[in-house]
Amino acid sequence: MAAARQVNIAIIGAGGVGKCFLAQLEQLAQRRPNPKLVLCYISTSRKAVYSNEYSPIGLDIAVSALASSSQTPLALPSLAEYLSESDAKTVLIDNTSSQDVANAYPLFLSLGVSIVTPNKKAFSGSYKLWKDIFSASAQPGGGRVFHESSVGAGLPVISTLKDLVETGDEVTKIEGVFSGTMSFLFNSFAPTSGSGGKWSAEVKKAKELGYTEPDPRDDLNGLDVARKLTILARLAGLEVESPTSFPVQSLIPKELESVASGDEFLERLPEFDAQMEETKAAAEKEGKVVRFVGGIDVAAKQVKVGLEKFDRSHPIASLKGSDNIISFYTKRYGSNPLIIQGAGAGGDVTAMGVTSDLLKVLASL
Numbered sequence: 131m132a133a134a135r136q137v138n139i140a141i142i143g144a145g146g147v148g149k150c151f152l153a154q155l156e157q158l159a160q161r162r163p164n165p166k167l168v169l170c171y172i173s174t175s176r177k178a179v180y181s182n183e184y185s186p187i188g189l190d191i192a193v194s195a196l197a198s199s200s201q202t203p204l205a206l207p208s209l210a211e212y213l214s215e216s217d218a219k220t221v222l223i224d225n226t227s228s229q230d231v232a233n234a235y236p237l238f239l240s241l242g243v244s245i246v247t248p249n250k251k252a253f254s255g256s257y258k259l260w261k262d263i264f265s266a267s268a269q270p271g272g273g274r275v276f277h278e279s280s281v282g283a284g285l286p287v288i289s290t291l292k293d294l295v296e297t298g299d300e301v302t303k304i305e306g307v308f309s310g311t312m313s314f315l316f317n318s319f320a321p322t323s324g325s326g327g328k329w330s331a332e333v334k335k336a337k338e339l340g341y342t343e344p345d346p347r348d349d350l351n352g353l354d355v356a357r358k359l360t361i362l363a364r365l366a367g368l369e370v371e372s373p374t375s376f377p378v379q380s381l382i383p384k385e386l387e388s389v390a391s392g393d394e395f396l397e398r399l400p401e402f403d404a405q406m407e408e409t410k411a412a413a414e415k416e417g418k419v420v421r422f423v424g425g426i427d428v429a430a431k432q433v434k435v436g437l438e439k440f441d442r443s444h445p446i447a448s449l450k451g452s453d454n455i456i457s458f459y460t461k462r463y464g465s466n467p468l469i470i471q472g473a474g475a476g477g478d479v480t481a482m483g484v485t486s487d488l489l490k491v492l493a494s495l
């Protein structure tokens with residue numbers, strides 16, 4: 131019997147998503163012995179585990195080995211060299227949200243190392259970085275790059291959009307709720323039935339339930355949604371310069387932009403409840419509800435992020451919990467859009483997108 135081929139795996143980041151991915155990788159390695167998947171490097175920002183011989187790190191003990199390791203991470207250029215010098219093909223899994231790691235993708239790809247990641251930074255940063263990544267990947271011998279979980283976590287958003295574009299459909303508009311936090315906030319602040327809570331109380335509740343970033347302003351400024359829209363707009367063919375190059379509505383009152391902490395922000399937010407009540411009441415007068423959405427008008431080359439009103443029967447209005455919803459309007463689908471809906475955050479579902487991307491890389495090696 132022929133010996134199993136080997137593919138080396140390097141992982142940067144072992145937080146919420148990283149740990150779930152390791153568990154999925156362990157199951158995958160057991161289910162599919164060929165190619166043999168060997169974890170040869172794992173790091174967080176301060177610790178690492180690796181050897182000059184690329185010795186396999188047990189997938190079941192990787193997290194504890196990392197915790198007790200006295201090795202420090204390799205600098206990114208040295209890591210790229212280390213990985214490219216192994217005899218086996220290598221896939222780098224970036225489970226961080228680091229811009230520095232993202233900036234190094236062109237180097238890894240040009241050395242033949244493939245990349246799989248849920249990190250939005252590389253694809254929603256400067257347009258130059260976007261071009262550098264895909265041209266490095268397209269070079270002869272360049273690595274493959276997949277980032278399904280950078281939009282909508284494990285929901286098949288990016289692969290669906292790529293399939294639409296690559297099979298020759300004409301995407302005219304993309305619209306949806308792209309943030310689990312914003313989804314939760316508006317589904318409870320302006321529900322389709324009942325009156326909903328006060329805005330500041332809903333933000334406080336979302337923070338207590340762990341749905342917001344430690345400082346809720348990092349969700350309310352709209353930048354996370356703008357980054358996701360940047361990625362989708364570029365995949366749909368628009369040369370979006372950056373996530374700040376189109377209108378993004380921030381829900382942070384001007385007066386609270388510079389308060390020192392997230393806690394002080396939450397204490398003072400009730401002073402601004404009347405503004406959000408007015409917005410809700412204006413929508414109600416028209417029989418509608420307000421939602422925080424992102425939209426891309428492909429023909430008009432316009433991208434925007436902010437509040438919009440929807441009929442109560444609209445799929446965006448009747449979303450539940452912290453789900454995401456993404457509607458693709460295309461020539462083939464006509465006036466009934468192709469809709470993808472479900473959990474857009476969480477370690478297991480995000481790691482699922484990463485693992486399915488890894489399978490795509492393995493199929494292409």
Ligand SMILES: NC(=O)c1ccc[n+]([C@@H]2O[C@H](COP(=O)([O-])OP(=O)(O)OC[C@H]3O[C@@H](n4cnc5c(N)ncnc54)[C@H](OP(=O)(O)O)[C@@H]3O)[C@@H](O)[C@H]2O)c1
Binds near residue numbers: 177474
């Ligand atoms: N969680 C979700 O539901 C979700 C959904 C969709 C997408 N994502 C994306 O998935 C990625 C990971 O999210 P997460 O929730 O797992 O984050 P997390 O829990 O904060 O974990 C991040 C990990 O990355 C490491 N890290 C950060 N900067 C690093 C650097 N420069 N070099 C090496 N390691 C570094 C951290 O190490 P230290 O602890 O040492 O700093 C930590 O192990 C992010 O890009 C996020 O946007 C997450």
